[in-house]
Amino acid sequence: MQKIVVEGGVVLDGEVVISGAKNAVLPILCATLLADDVVTVRNVPNLHDVKTTAKVLEGLGATITVDESTFGTGQDSAIVVDPRTVNSHVAPYELVRTMRASVLVLGPLLAKHGAAEVSLPGGCAIGSRPVDQHLKGMEALGAEVVVEHGYIRATAKKLKGATVVFDMVSVGATENVLMAATLAEGTSVLENAAMEPEIVDLANCLIAMGADIEGAGTSRIIVRGVPRLHGASHNVLADRIETGTFLVAAAMTGGSVTCKNANPDAMDAVLRKLEQAGAEITVNGTDIRLDMHGKRPKAVDIVTAPHPAFPTDMQAQFMAMACISDGASVVNETIFENRFMHVQELQRLGADIKVDGHAALVRGVEGLSGAPVMATDLRASACLILAGLVAQGETQIDRIYHLDRGYENIEQKFAGLGATIRRIA
Ligand SMILES: CC(=O)N[C@H]1[C@@H](OP(=O)(O)OP(=O)(O)OC[C@H]2O[C@@H](n3ccc(=O)[nH]c3=O)[C@H](O)[C@@H]2O)O[C@H](CO)[C@@H](O)[C@@H]1O
Numbered sequence: 001m002q003k004i005v006v007e008g009g010v011v012l013d014g015e016v017v018i019s020g021a022k023n024a025v026l027p028i029l030c031a032t033l034l035a036d037d038v039v040t041v042r043n044v045p046n047l048h049d050v051k052t053t054a055k056v057l058e059g060l061g062a063t064i065t066v067d068e069s070t071f072g073t074g075q076d077s078a079i080v081v082d083p084r085t086v087n088s089h090v091a092p093y094e095l096v097r098t099m100r101a102s103v104l105v106l107g108p109l110l111a112k113h114g115a116a117e118v119s120l121p122g123g124c125a126i127g128s129r130p131v132d133q134h135l136k137g138m139e140a141l142g143a144e145v146v147v148e149h150g151y152i153r154a155t156a157k158k159l160k161g162a163t164v165v166f167d168m169v170s171v172g173a174t175e176n177v178l179m180a181a182t183l184a185e186g187t188s189v190l191e192n193a194a195m196e197p198e199i200v201d202l203a204n205c206l207i208a209m210g211a212d213i214e215g216a217g218t219s220r221i222i223v224r225g226v227p228r229l230h231g232a233s234h235n236v237l238a239d240r241i242e243t244g245t246f247l248v249a250a251a252m253t254g255g256s257v258t259c260k261n262a263n264p265d266a267m268d269a270v271l272r273k274l275e276q277a278g279a280e281i282t283v284n285g286t287d288i289r290l291d292m293h294g295k296r297p298k299a300v301d302i303v304t305a306p307h308p309a310f311p312t313d314m315q316a317q318f319m320a321m322a323c324i325s326d327g328a329s330v331v332n333e334t335i336f337e338n339r340f341m342h343v344q345e346l347q348r349l350g351a352d353i354k355v356d357g358h359a360a361l362v363r364g365v366e367g368l369s370g371a372p373v374m375a376t377d378l379r380a381s382a383c384l385i386l387a388g389l390v391a392q393g394e395t396q397i398d399r400i401y402h403l404d405r406g407y408e409n410i411e412q413k414f415a416g417l418g419a420t421i422r423r424i425a
């Protein structure tokens with residue numbers, strides 16, 4: 001099994017080009033199922049999750065074309081989906097279990113083909129992650145939904161517009177219901193909708209396909225159903241979590257890093273926290289530069305919550321920073337019930353962390369020491385790289401397949417900033 005080996009002690013310096021957002025490209029690829037014609041998705045990151053989504057779409061019969069010569073190279077990296085060849089409405093367990101986001105084919109299949117059979121995604125390391133809000137939304141639009149033998153089976157001759165009030169803010173449920181509502185008869189109103197930038201990106205792609213959507217990016221989204229959606233071309237927005245990961249790395253090492261092709265407007269909460277930690281942040285168009293001027297970060301408290309508050313997907317990286325910050329930080333995780341799996345691994349590197357339920361008290365230490373550690377989920381893996389970058393000696397991170405789900409060329413990108421990092425078999 002592959003590992004990443006990091007040698008600590010280098011001050012990061014330079015520029016890194018940010019990839020398209022995993023959490024935008026996955027729903028957008030699923031949304032292509034709604035179209036009557038070819039959809040071209042650009043700025044597609046070369047991620048394991050993207051490949052899994054492509055497999056799910058191919059399994060449904062869609063024709064996928066990838067230009068390998070440009071795939072994973074930035075803005076020109078495209079996946080072309082022809083949904084006209086779709087001939088199945090079944091997303092099997094083998095694929096869904098490896099990537100929860102595959103449940104996002106439910107809404108599009110139901111709206112376009114009147115039926116969907118999608119394996120229940122099940123829990124994962126960070127929490128149980130139920131999909132009740134997705135199902136409640138489909139039912140509100142008139143679908144008949146049955147959950148049996150580990151599968152969600154949904155049918156509807158024609159979805160009907162309705163008001164859907166989500167019990168809690170869910171990114172995935174908002175996306176699934178938003179996609180389904182585009183082809184429903186009449187108007188749907190999504191109340192208590194998630195406001196993440198990736199939802200706005202999905203809505204923009206749907207609008208380019210001919211959907212009538214108002215209010216994406218607010219808690220109330222209005223969708224006027226249209227009879228059909230056409231082909232389109234869409235550029236995926238920049239990954240704010242990848243951006244944040246590199247900025248935290250720069251802050252932890254006392255360095256200076258510019259993230260190119262980023263989306264500064266989408267990451268206010270993270271940028272403000274980095275400033276609070278003592279970083280100088282300069283935004284110039286789509287460039288975000290962080291300069292730490294060799295200083296040690298100051299301790300900052302964080303509370304994760306739905307956008308525009310501090311993102312749960314940046315919690316582990318900020319906890320890594322808290323481990324070596326000057327002072328004590330409180331990290332409060334309010335989104336997922338089990339997203340502190342990285343704590344034990346950080347402790348192996350010498351961190352002083354006490355967990356009490358959803359809160360962790362992190363007392364910054366002067367230094368960490370390299371050790372073998374194990375990645376437990378995607379962002380936990382990233383946080384261990386960050387910790388390894390400042391730890392004395394070598395840190396070996398095992399189970400990095402989690403990392404490849406959501407970070408494109410991560411070790412090459414860190415190496416480009418001067419880090420001593422390599423992947424070993
Ligand atoms: C592919 C993708 O975009 N993944 C992101 C998405 O995941 P995902 O869409 O799965 O996350 P949700 O926003 O749905 O989950 C938020 C919370 O709501 C709960 N919940 C959700 C749906 C539901 O039907 N019932 C329910 O109880 C979840 O268990 C969790 O506690 O948003 C999360 C929260 O920002 C991010 O961490 C993930 O990176």
Ligand SMILES: C=C(OP(=O)(O)O)C(=O)O
Pocket residue numbers: 023100101313378379406
């Ligand atoms: C939790 C995450 O992703 P997913 O919802 O795909 O598991 C993440 O990106 O940190």
